[in-house]
Amino acid sequence: MSEALRLTDLSKSFAVGKRLFGPPKAMVHAVQPLNLTVTTGETLGIVGESGCGKSTLAKMLVGLLPPSTGQIEIEGAVLDNADPALFGKRIQYVFQDPISSLNPRKTIRQIMEVPLRRLHQMDKATRAARIHEIFAAVNLREEFLDRYPHEFSGGQAQRIGIARALAAQARILILDEPVSALDVSVQAQVLNLLADLKETFGLTYLFISHDLAVVEAVSDRIAVLYFGAIVEVGSAREIFANARHPYTALLAASAPEVGRPIVAPETAATELPDPLSPPLGCAFNERCGFATDRCRAEKPALTTDETGRAFACFNPLSKER
Template sequence: MTTLLEVQDLTKHYPVRQGLLLAKQVGTVRAVDGVSFRIERGETLAIVGESGCGKSTTARLVLRLIEPTAGTVRFDGQEVSGAALRTLRRRVQVVFQDPYASLNPRLRVADTIAEPMEVHGIGTPESRAARVKELLGLVGLAPFHAQRYPHEFSGGQRQRIGIARALSVQPELIICDEPVSALDVSIQAQVVNLLKHLQRRFGLSYLFIAHDLAVVHHMADRVAVMYLGQIVESAAKQAVFANPRHPYTRALLAAIPQPDPRRRGLVKPIGGDVPSPMNPPPGCRFHTRCPHARPRCKAEMPTLREIEPGHTVACHFAEVLPPHVAAAEDGIAPVAAQRLALYAAARARRMEGRERPEI
């Protein structure tokens, strides 16, 4: 595989000001602080972490919706800046978290999906109208939906419209910013499976941001774990779930609901609160909550280093931590399987014609 997106030392700091005319800077919010990763063609990289860790800010920096303080973004080997931005807009699209806020309530669905094609000068009015009908079919909607307004659809249908809009300019990379977190569980399974189907059909790459580790387990090829603006662990999905090497990753997996009562309590959940990004602790930023913290952790910031092929960790003592209690894989598999079963059952009913499609 070849690298499609490469992010190097991406940083975003927000100045905190006060006083007359906000002229005095009194601090800095380190929203994203030196993030690096890459995405190969046809691959899904998931970024996970607690709320406020910088996941969505990273996505906006990649899209250049906000300007970075430092760092570089290279798409297909070319640095994204200046004249290259317009090309990036067409080749990289986004599916937003909130399907209610991401659509213009004054535009019909046909206009919403056709608008990116008009902006980039793709096709004629007739070909764009045909493309809209084709895209609606791809995402499981009917042609007559093109003349309706967003308020006439459910949350799952609106997210499908957002996916159709993202596909309209034939992108190579789609950034999914928590695309299923606002949906019901049964609808989540449908949308996730739709994204997987579209990836196989068109060879898409995804930057997938999510809280739900069951969704990540089903969707991702590789996982990057963020904490307080920094990536603390990155590896293939199987390695992260079966053998996490950073204490924070283990804490996230310990928070997964465990259906087997005999296995509950094997791993203690994470304690404490996330420190302020305006005043992060010295050394390792996780040491204030880490059960394995040592004096070195408080004094020296760990670097993200490779401890196994393809597995990087920012922890001084990753190699000597106690063995991981593998309860997360057992807990997450039934959740993912249940969602897949819901989708399979709904699809079977539709194939038999016993009920109207639940979209």
Template sequence: MSEDAHLIEMRDLARTFGGGRTVFGARKPQLTAVRGVSLDLAKGETLGIVGESGCGKSTLARMLVGLDRPTAGGIRLDGEDLSSSGTKALARRVQYVFQDPVSSLNPRQTIREILEAPMRHLLGLGRAEREARLAKLIEDVNLRPEFLERYPHEFSGGQAQRIGIARALAAEPDVVVLDEPVSALDVSVQAQVLNLLDRLKRERGLTYVFISHDLAVVESIATRVAVMYFGEIVETAPARAMFKAPLHPYTKLLIDSAPVPNRKRGTLGGDSGELPDPYDPPPGCPFAARCPRVEADCRETMPPLETKNRGENHRAACFHPLTWP
């Protein structure tokens, strides 16, 4: 992948919460949710970001759309600094679809008001232009025109999520960040929403960042996958290569733990326990305590994210990666 193809570049991105001292001088506890993430997003791809709950996926997503500010590092969109700019032009180019479709919509506004807000404030469209775009937008997400005059509580979860997707698209973005967009939906509705997202991506030339803990969903929709553990990227690769032959033991543990149809579940061994204490991070690799391939060097130094003889598109942060025939 050439440098020119990068739509978004994240460099040494970190986010901490807490810290500092109280008025009496006592030190406050500090939690680091994202730890020096460097990742690129190519135009037109679907980047899946996976990991256990608490690994930093949603914090990373919130920084990408400006809902949270990085403590360190930066985000660039087409060469412009996204993390500090705050301009409308950049804000509208990256939009967010929330996990809970109903609570993410303002209960006091009609669907028309919800969808018109980005058109008015980010695009500066007049009434006639908004009306024309509304008709096309509601049709694109397979909803009826009369829904525009209703309120969010009148819709099912699947319908509300379509409205959430329409709200993101109303700003005519280049990138859509989807944070667990189907986890709150029934399986049959999940399939409908995923098919809708696939069609909208093709028709509108969108780029997706798809956050999920459901590996089956990510495998079906992502072109490339990044695996997060304890706030860091531990492996990144094209989706097919990742699921066929993962390099990091944590990625293998995730895949073996997921009930994926037509895949024989393997066993890796090791401890399947919890994430380390975020207020007291261990030295070295944070997965060392759970890893069956752990050696002394793993407990001393955090392995860099680098290629492991699979080509530059498959990288892993592991001193002792898995080997495959």
């Protein structure tokens, strides 16, 4: 099994309170240095709540944001300068809001032709043939090509977004909340389409979402992000059913489920830590029922146990609860 993607010490900090000259007032660490590998043909789910850094991570992976430290290795090639045009052939991005990711003043054909022309220098006839092929793969009618984005429903527009990503012939797709703007009946259509495409084209997915059930349904492995750092990585089948990190357990307990009585999952401080003054030690310690003095002083590192589960916690939940 080859590696599709390897991230080494990848991090991103943003300056807050920039001045015209001189250093900024403070730095916010949106993504803490993280290491992660994705094998070819795998779907890695990334879950986390708003503000956990998942979108920042995704933007770095496609070269839209330059990383502050670390490197990105895509299919064995190190890409350290943030140049979307270089990244574009290897890794592509499917946006959360399908309508706003399409330029309202261009026809679908114009949008589809750009990656073919710019990334692959195809001539007109080849482009037409390729678009025909891709549209067949995503179940879109070719008469759509001469229409404008506002004429489409969310589900159709998301298919077009996926088609554009496929046109670049990248083998890795970053799916950033690809179905969260869609209705449930359409959401299932798009998820199934993604599964089919993965099989047909041998794609590797990074599936970012806040919806645990959706991530679980599509992923092989899942990484849980909290406050810019990975707190747990494990197989999709196991990670929520048998969480080791208390935050993963909290997420699983919060997901609404038919028939389960409503209980507030936590009572103490329920806010995310302030990014401008991050807590010492584990970022989750203020919300955690198992926190000890060590958790408040020292940052736990991500360690892998004998079953292959990785978690960053000094007092992990027991394996069999």
